[in-house]
Amino acid sequence: MTTRSPGIPIGDTTVADVARLAGVSVATAARALGNYGSVSARSRELVSAAASELGYRPNMVARSMITKTTRTVGVIVGDIENHFFLSALRGITDRLDAFGYDVLLANSAEELDREQRALQAMVERRVDGLIVTPAQVSDRELISELIHQGLPVVLLDRRIRGLRADSVGIRNREAGRIATDYLLHRGHRRIALITGAGAEHREALHAEDPRELKTVRASTSGTRASGYRQALAAAGVPFVPDYISVAGFRREDACLATLELLNLPAPPTAIVTLDSGLTLGALQAFRQAGIRCPEECSLIGFDDAEWAEVVSPPITVMSQPVVQLGERAAERLVQRLNGEVLDVAAIRLSATLIERSSVAPPPG
Amino acid sequence: MTTRSPGIPIGDTTVADVARLAGVSVATAARALGNYGSVSARSRELVSAAASELGYRPNMVARSMITKTTRTVGVIVGDIENHFFLSALRGITDRLDAFGYDVLLANSAEELDREQRALQAMVERRVDGLIVTPAQVSDRELISELIHQGLPVVLLDRRIRGLRADSVGIRNREAGRIATDYLLHRGHRRIALITGAGAEHREALHAEDPRELKTVRASTSGTRASGYRQALAAAGVPFVPDYISVAGFRREDACLATLELLNLPAPPTAIVTLDSGLTLGALQAFRQAGIRCPEECSLIGFDDAEWAEVVSPPITVMSQPVVQLGERAAERLVQRLNGEVLDVAAIRLSATLIERSSVAPPPG
DNA sequence: TCTGGGTCTGATAACGTTCTCAACAGATCG
DNA sequence: CGATCTGTTGAGAACGTTATCAGACCCAGA
Numbered sequence: 001m002t003t004r005s006p007g008i009p010i011g012d013t014t015v016a017d018v019a020r021l022a023g024v025s026v027a028t029a030a031r032a033l034g035n036y037g038s039v040s041a042r043s044r045e046l047v048s049a050a051a052s053e054l055g056y057r058p059n060m061v062a063r064s065m066i067t068k069t070t071r072t073v074g075v076i077v078g079d080i081e082n083h084f085f086l087s088a089l090r091g092i093t094d095r096l097d098a099f100g101y102d103v104l105l106a107n108s109a110e111e112l113d114r115e116q117r118a119l120q121a122m123v124e125r126r127v128d129g130l131i132v133t134p135a136q137v138s139d140r141e142l143i144s145e146l147i148h149q150g151l152p153v154v155l156l157d158r159r160i161r162g163l164r165a166d167s168v169g170i171r172n173r174e175a176g177r178i179a180t181d182y183l184l185h186r187g188h189r190r191i192a193l194i195t196g197a198g199a200e201h202r203e204a205l206h207a208e209d210p211r212e213l214k215t216v217r218a219s220t221s222g223t224r225a226s227g228y229r230q231a232l233a234a235a236g237v238p239f240v241p242d243y244i245s246v247a248g249f250r251r252e253d254a255c256l257a258t259l260e261l262l263n264l265p266a267p268p269t270a271i272v273t274l275d276s277g278l279t280l281g282a283l284q285a286f287r288q289a290g291i292r293c294p295e296e297c298s299l300i301g302f303d304d305a306e307w308a309e310v311v312s313p314p315i316t317v318m319s320q321p322v323v324q325l326g327e328r329a330a331e332r333l334v335q336r337l338n339g340e341v342l343d344v345a346a347i348r349l350s351a352t353l354i355e356r357s358s359v360a361p362p363p364g
Numbered sequence: 365m366t367t368r369s370p371g372i373p374i375g376d377t378t379v380a381d382v383a384r385l386a387g388v389s390v391a392t393a394a395r396a397l398g399n400y401g402s403v404s405a406r407s408r409e410l411v412s413a414a415a416s417e418l419g420y421r422p423n424m425v426a427r428s429m430i431t432k433t434t435r436t437v438g439v440i441v442g443d444i445e446n447h448f449f450l451s452a453l454r455g456i457t458d459r460l461d462a463f464g465y466d467v468l469l470a471n472s473a474e475e476l477d478r479e480q481r482a483l484q485a486m487v488e489r490r491v492d493g494l495i496v497t498p499a500q501v502s503d504r505e506l507i508s509e510l511i512h513q514g515l516p517v518v519l520l521d522r523r524i525r526g527l528r529a530d531s532v533g534i535r536n537r538e539a540g541r542i543a544t545d546y547l548l549h550r551g552h553r554r555i556a557l558i559t560g561a562g563a564e565h566r567e568a569l570h571a572e573d574p575r576e577l578k579t580v581r582a583s584t585s586g587t588r589a590s591g592y593r594q595a596l597a598a599a600g601v602p603f604v605p606d607y608i609s610v611a612g613f614r615r616e617d618a619c620l621a622t623l624e625l626l627n628l629p630a631p632p633t634a635i636v637t638l639d640s641g642l643t644l645g646a647l648q649a650f651r652q653a654g655i656r657c658p659e660e661c662s663l664i665g666f667d668d669a670e671w672a673e674v675v676s677p678p679i680t681v682m683s684q685p686v687v688q689l690g691e692r693a694a695e696r697l698v699q700r701l702n703g704e705v706l707d708v709a710a711i712r713l714s715a716t717l718i719e720r721s722s723v724a725p726p727p728g
Numbered sequence: 729t730c731t732g733g734g735t736c737t738g739a740t741a742a743c744g745t746t747c748t749c750a751a752c753a754g755a756t757c758g
Numbered sequence: 759c760g761a762t763c764t765g766t767t768g769a770g771a772a773c774g775t776t777a778t779c780a781g782a783c784c785c786a787g788a
Contacts (some may be wrong), residue, residue: 014744025768030746037747038765060488061434062744064425065773072468072489080454083447090444093471097478102485104436105469107457114461121466124424125436251670283674306615307671310647378774389738394776401777402735426774429743731788742777748770756763 013054022050073101074122078133080107091326099334110135129333134160152336154329168329168347175318175351176227179300183270184235187361192243192261192268195221206241254281269362270298276305294360314356321349377418386414437465438486442497444471455690463698474499493697498524516700518693532693532711539682539715540591543664547634548599551725556607556625556632559585570605618645633726634662640669658724678720
């Protein structure tokens with residue numbers, strides 16, 4: 001109809017401007033726009049006409065100021081380039097979006113000080129809640145304090161020892177056990193495990209006493225290793241520390257680790273890799289060493305990566321329901337955001353074994 | 365020393381509280397905390413002592429209210445599960461973090477209405493700037509209006525026809541040409557191209573007149589296809605519409621498309637796939653059809669995925685500097701955020717060919 | 729002593745919303 | 759007819775920060 005009033009800067013029209021044009025009070029305009037309180041049909045019409053005329057856009061900052069809620073959730077991931085977090089993020093954003101929340105994203109890059117900075121920033125921005133994948137060495141103090149202050153926090157994938165917070169992840173021990181059992185049932189006795197844990201955990205992972213595994217923090221690796229040992233024990237197969245390879249996180253690390261394993265006097269006839277990057281490393285090592293998989297050495301990976309069924313051989317994997325993990329984390333957080341009083345829970349989903357062609361009976 | 369004063373709710377102490385405890389005015393406390401204006405050493409000490417005693421945390425919402433700046437950048441990605449965006453996101457967050465900006469993330473899932481909703485949300489949250497990967501069908505109107513209002517916007521990977529905004533991406537035409545030339549030089553004449561564009565672009569991509577390609581919106585595919593045709597033309601090889609396969613985005617689509625290509629009366633001796641998911645599909649098709657690569661059919665992919673050198677054969681790819689792309693986008697945005705006046709620019713990085721083993725001379 | 733120019737300070741006004749409260753009209757009820 | 763209720767309205771406070779401005783103080787130079 002008319003062009004926009006030149007006096008008012010587009011994109012920064014306020015409720016007051018709208019009210020003035022509509023010929024009602026600020027309070028009424030706000031009620032009509034914000035859809036609360038009670039407003040007559042006539043006022044509502046007047047206001048919405050004025051609003052669209054002026055191109056009014058509500059200012060969430062001001063709204064947050066008074067409602068003390070930002071409808072924003074902070075998400076801190078450990079390693080943004082890890083496909084696991086990516087899929088989880090997909091689940092998280094989809095669910096949160098559905099509930100009207102936006103996501104403030106930070107990448108801790110597994111570094112303590114970046115995690116701390118991110119945490120601080122989120123608090124200063126007054127996020128309504130937090131989904132955190134704690135870094136390997138995480139700041140229990142700070143997170144714990146936030147929870148204590150009543151900030152809803154959900155831990156994803158990893159947990160922090162001694163921290164009473166909701167957590168969402170898979171049944172790692174079960175998963176470790178299933179993978180190992182699968183290999184045992186096919187006759188394997190010399191089964192190696194390649195983990196992504198840092199070197200500082202080597203001792204605990206190699207210890208004779210499985211209880212040592214509990215000391216491995218952020219312990220998806222430790223817990224999976226514990227399942228592996230349970231399976232071994234149940235089958236009466238002795239534990240060989242040399243078969244647990246603490247590789248580091250990168251593919252190259254796993255490649256080297258695999259080559260070392262293959263050079264052992266009694267090399268393993270099967271290998272379990274604890275994440276998809278490591279699986280790729282093992283595959284690379286097989287190629288380099290000229291080892292045929294599965295004929296000479298079987299392989300089970302974790303995470304059903306997009307390439308898993310396309311490589312040769314197609315890889316048998318423990319598939320984690322990663323998107324669902326993210327969704328569940330988001331849902332749990334929203335429940336708390338809605339003020340539901342809930343006990344602290346550890347939500348656990350099962351990983352499932354997907355049979356492909358990287359496992360065969362041991363040679364000979 | 366002392367425990368925290370019980371009267372003041374932890375985590376919501378304000379400048380006023382700090383000022384009271386420090387025995388100075390709100391203004392002085394704010395100056396000391398916010399590090400602006402001039403404050404005596406003594407006041408500064410008093411204030412910071414009081415602040416840490418009370419566990420004061422600045423409230424960015426209130427600060428934004430008055431400074432009219434949120435130090436937040438909105439990032440809208442087209443498909444959060446695409447590895448391309450993931451790596452880009454890594455570059456973006458790292459750079460923005462270094463400049464003190466946080467990232468508000470939204471996933472448009474290539475859907476127009478989700479993109480619009482995300483855009484609206486970002487505006488309402490008063491982000492300082494925007495990095496957008498426009499969806500296939502994007503809302504030029506809205507973005508254009510925002511830019512017009514002075515909101516800094518940088519387009520990533522894709523562009524929007526007719527929109528005057530900074531954009532960052534690779535030299536797609538050059539990349540398409542290089543990949544095709546590489547195959548031509550090895551003697552291939554029947555070279556197929558598998559794109560991820562939607563079916564609605566089939567006509568333009570198949571048209572005899574290469575200028576039709578311009579109509580393919582959000583046109584990384586179109587531009588790469590145009591480079592492909594340039595190379596063909598320069599080598600005097602006739603263009604065969606059947607060799608351009610408009611697959612769809614998923615791996616299965618590419619797999620089917622590849623099988624169709626292989627069933628052509630004169631099947632291609634080499635295939636170029638325009639993203640990594642499609643490459644995986646082609647590989648899958650080779651396996652299903654029992655075609656040996658590269659002996660019977662060569663393959664060049666786009667994007668140096670983590671698995672590219674591990675599959676067999678290791679894939680020759682056009683590698684995009686994806687993290688850098690994200691970094692450049694972030695840097696460009698920060699320049700504008702700092703108020704630098706700049707012409708609209710199209711920042712283009714080169715993709716580089718990584719030779720591996722998926723290309724051989726054509727059979728026979 | 730007076731003046732000028734710094735440094736430092738505190739009261740108070742923004743910022744754009746939502747919330748609180750009192751007031752008013754009209755309808756309903758006794 | 760008065761009392762009570764319901765729906766609607768507007769004035770003004772509130773949120774927690776930064777910006778503005780005027781004043782207090784101190785010291786050097788005239």
